[in-house]
Amino acid sequence: MTDQVTTAESDVPEIPGKPTSASRTTLSHIMTQSDTNLLGTVHGGVIMKLVDDAAGAVAGRHSGGPAVTASMDEMVFLEPVRVGDLIHVKAQVNWTGRTSMEVGVRVLAERWNESTPPTQVGSAYLVFAAVDGDGRPRRVPPVRPETERDRRRCQEAQIRRTHRLARRRAIKELREKRAAEGYQD
Ligand SMILES: CC(=O)SCCNC(=O)CCNC(=O)[C@H](O)C(C)(C)COP(=O)(O)OP(=O)(O)OC[C@H]1O[C@@H](n2cnc3c(N)ncnc32)[C@H](O)[C@@H]1OP(=O)(O)O
Numbered sequence: 274m275t276d277q278v279t280t281a282e283s284d285v286p287e288i289p290g291k292p293t294s295a296s297r298t299t300l301s302h303i304m305t306q307s308d309t310n311l312l313g314t315v316h317g318g319v320i321m322k323l324v325d326d327a328a329g330a331v332a333g334r335h336s337g338g339p340a341v342t343a344s345m346d347e348m349v350f351l352e353p354v355r356v357g358d359l360i361h362v363k364a365q366v367n368w369t370g371r372t373s374m375e376v377g378v379r380v381l382a383e384r385w386n387e388s389t390p391p392t393q394v395g396s397a398y399l400v401f402a403a404v405d406g407d408g409r410p411r412r413v414p415p416v417r418p419e420t421e422r423d424r425r426r427c428q429e430a431q432i433r434r435t436h437r438l439a440r441r442r443a444i445k446e447l448r449e450k451r452a453a454e455g456y457q458d
Pocket of ligand 1: 325329340341342343344369370371372373374400401402404408409410437
């Protein structure tokens with residue numbers, strides 16, 4: 274992983290931007306008995322897979338080709354999901370770097386056969402890297418936020434990006450320091 278935000282190279286032509294709405298996606302699924310954990314509610318891993326699927330579709334659509342999950346952070350489960358819940362997994366590109374994208378995901382649930390408004394049951398932020406046929410990172414079009422909400426999400430994604438890089442750098446430096454001091458853990 275690169276350790277700093279890379280600026281666009283001057284010798285490479287700019288890729289035209291793409292609006293957020295061009296790749297925004299919702300994946301819906303009814304939860305059944307086979308999705309439950311030992312407590313009888315829906316297994317968190319089932320929801321995480323749907324989150325990764327929806328985010329992957331968004332990343333592929335935005336980048337115009339294959340994209341792989343590089344990281345998933347801040348997966349939050351707000352309320353238990355039950356058998357018979359209709360889940361809506363809403364995903365959009367919040368921010369783009371040179372070859373990576375942060376995708377924000379919200380998970381909503383409603384009873385499958387009732388017309389009550391859905392409630393938010395979870396959220397997550399994932400980083401996807403666009404890759405070429407050999408699995409090497411390739412450049413992505415810059416995302417063009419369209420609404421004030423899109424712009425806020427983009428600003429928040431930049432904060433998360435800065436923190437991810439700073440945390441990674443700090444841990445790397447600590448490990449190097451400990452190795453130099455002779456620790457072999
Ligand atoms: C949809 C699916 O199920 S995919 C299956 C699960 N995922 C995978 O198998 C991916 C396996 N991992 C990989 O192939 C590689 O580690 C990659 C492609 C993600 C990154 O490759 P690297 O050699 O580290 O490339 P590099 O350092 O240039 O990083 C590429 C971009 O990803 C970002 N990135 C890489 N690792 C991370 C990470 N852990 N967290 C956040 N961002 C990351 C980098 O910051 C960089 O972004 P930028 O170009 O916008 O600045």
